[in-house]
Amino acid sequence: MKKxxxxxxxxxxxxxxxxxxxxxxxxxxxxxxxAPQQGDQIEQNDQDxxxxxxxxxxxxxxxxxxxxxxxVVEEEQATGETEASSEEPTSETAMxxxxxxGEAATGAYNVKVTKFWSTGMTVNWSGSNxxxxxxxxVISIEEDSWSKNVGSAKSFNLGGLTPGxxxxxxxxxxxxxxxxxxxxTPVPKVNPSTLSGYKQIKIxxxxxxxxxxxxxxxxxxxxxxLSGDIKYDKTAKKWYVVGKGAKVGTKYSYRVRTTETxxxxxxxxxxxxxxxxxxxSDKCVSPMYITIKLKRNRTFTxxxxxxxxxxxxxxxxxxxxxxxxxxxxxxWGGHKYRVSRVSTKKAKASYIYxxxxxxxxxxxxxxxxxxxxxxxxxxxxxxxxxxxKKYAVWVSFYTQRLYILQNQGGNKWKCIKNWNxxxxxxxxxxxxxxxxxxxxxxxxxxxxxWSSFSSKKSIANSLHGNxxxxxxxxxxxxxxxxxxxxxxxxxxxxxxYGSKVINY
Numbered sequence: 015m016k017k018x019x020x021x022x023x024x025x026x027x028x029x030x031x032x033x034x035x036x037x038x039x040x041x042x043x044x045x046x047x048x049a050p051q052q053g054d055q056i057e058q059n060d061q062d063x064x065x066x067x068x069x070x071x072x073x074x075x076x077x078x079x080x081x082x083x084x085x086v087v088e089e090e091q092a093t094g095e096t097e098a099s100s101e102e103p104t105s106e107t108a109m110x111x112x113x114x115x116g117e118a119a120t121g122a123y124n125v126k127v128t129k130f131w132s133t134g135m136t137v138n139w140s141g142s143n144x145x146x147x148x149x150x151x152v153i154s155i156e157e158d159s160w161s162k163n164v165g166s167a168k169s170f171n172l173g174g175l176t177p178g179x180x181x182x183x184x185x186x187x188x189x190x191x192x193x194x195x196x197x198x199t200p201v202p203k204v205n206p207s208t209l210s211g212y213k214q215i216k217i218x219x220x221x222x223x224x225x226x227x228x229x230x231x232x233x234x235x236x237x238x239x240l241s242g243d244i245k246y247d248k249t250a251k252k253w254y255v256v257g258k259g260a261k262v263g264t265k266y267s268y269r270v271r272t273t274e275t276x277x278x279x280x281x282x283x284x285x286x287x288x289x290x291x292x293x294x295s296d297k298c299v300s301p302m303y304i305t306i307k308l309k310r311n312r313t314f315t316x317x318x319x320x321x322x323x324x325x326x327x328x329x330x331x332x333x334x335x336x337x338x339x340x341x342x343x344x345x346w347g348g349h350k351y352r353v354s355r356v357s358t359k360k361a362k363a364s365y366i367y368x369x370x371x372x373x374x375x376x377x378x379x380x381x382x383x384x385x386x387x388x389x390x391x392x393x394x395x396x397x398x399x400x401x402x403k404k405y406a407v408w409v410s411f412y413t414q415r416l417y418i419l420q421n422q423g424g425n426k427w428k429c430i431k432n433w434n435x436x437x438x439x440x441x442x443x444x445x446x447x448x449x450x451x452x453x454x455x456x457x458x459x460x461x462x463x464w465s466s467f468s469s470k471k472s473i474a475n476s477l478h479g480n481x482x483x484x485x486x487x488x489x490x491x492x493x494x495x496x497x498x499x500x501x502x503x504x505x506x507x508x509x510x511y512g513s514k515v516i517n518y
Contacts, residue, residue, distance in 0.1 A: 134173035150188035178223035199227040208296035212393035218254035228275040260298040302411035306358035337443035361440035384429035463502035467515040
């Protein structure tokens with residue numbers, strides 16, 4: 015019975031196997047009897063199958079949890095990735111292309127240049143909120159093929175750059191997952207100079223090489239910002255700003271630097287101020303001061319406030335900054351006064367000393383330049399009255415030098431000549447102020463070329479020539495202004511009646 019049962023069981027199994035083969039063949043051919051394509055896997059038919067005897071141990075083994083080979087491979091790959099991310103990037107880490115990265119153009123890092131100087135800049139960034147605080151970053155300069163791992167820092171100083179050259183600055187995570195870049199051009203340092211003028215000072219400079227960047231200039235004096243008054247002189251091709259209201263004898267310091275308009279990764283503009291600045295200092299044009307003493311006690315009435323009285327004792331020292339009509343003019347306590355010359359003694363002038371040799375002028379090491387003479391004349395005439403004459407004369411009492419200025423129109427003047435002269439000595443000063451040519455005389459007292467600047471009827475107080483015994487370059491006359499004969503002749507022949515003579 016058992017034998018028959020075994021035969022029936024085997025037959026039944028063979029019958030079932032034949033039907034499985036039919037279904038398998040139909041599945042492989044797609045049900046239409048066509049041959050399988052390359053790469054398809056075909057199952058074995060029942061004729062290739064070998065029946066294994068039933069074995070409890072084998073069944074137990076097959077019923078155990080199978081090993082997933084694919085899972086092992088994935089684990090190995092994951093392990094490899096972990097090891098790679100833990101490697102320290104080198105300084106040669108390449109900057110990934112910005113446009114290919116997820117946060118490239120979003121400005122998520124907020125990369126900005128916060129300050130710059132002629133050969134470098136400070137770059138700051140905030141990082142991304144989605145990244146850990148200890149994320150390492152790489153900063154790079156595309157133009158120099160340079161990059162550096164800066165760790166978790168969010169600021170870096172780039173130095174050794176070329177002024178006026180445009181740089182592309184990139185910031186990326188060390189694993190090159192996110193990146194952002196900006197461009198910036200560090201510009202050269204400004205090198206300003208100054209011009210002394212009439213109660214004002216001009217600060218001027220040549221524009222720096224911008225490399226296409228949008229650059230402006232910033233000028234300050236202390237906490238006061240003069241940037242809004244900066245202008246450009248097309249003729250001189252210089253930028254300038256005028257510090258007005260300067261007090262005589264006071265030295266002023268000005269600071270000049272550049273500012274640059276930059277753009278972040280989003281394209282938003284912001285301003286960066288250079289840390290490279292230049293300080294320049296100067297005084298306005300100084301008059302020649304004369305110190306005098308009072309011969310006796312005196313009471314003075316203010317010229318600008320008639321009821322204001324000033325009582326000074328004998329031998330009181332007074333510092334005069336002007337002279338005219340036989341009187342010294344001075345300021346005391348914010349008010350103006352005058353004292354007769356005959357009421358004073360021991361007058362002493364303060365001026366730039368120049369060493370001279372008889373018959374030969376020796377130029378001093380310091381004088382107001384022709385440009386300063388032009389600036390002074392323009393400022394003085396703007397306050398005291400303009401001139402339409404071809405020439406004007408400025409006599410600097412402080413430097414004992416005379417300047418010839420040619421009218422350029424619109425209260426613009428060009429200094430065409432300048433030379434040493436000699437004004438009145440402290441006890442007999444030359445009249446100061448806004449004068450004009452009133453009378454001329456070819457020769458007087460054996461001296462030639464007289465051009466009076468204080469009267470239309472008299473030749474007293476004139477510009478004239480000198481003799482061989484008179485030394486130029488220091489105050490020594492009785493009120494006239496002495497010049498070399500050839501220079502006095504030039505004034506006599508070219509400077510017309512009514513032309514301005516500024517004695518200051």
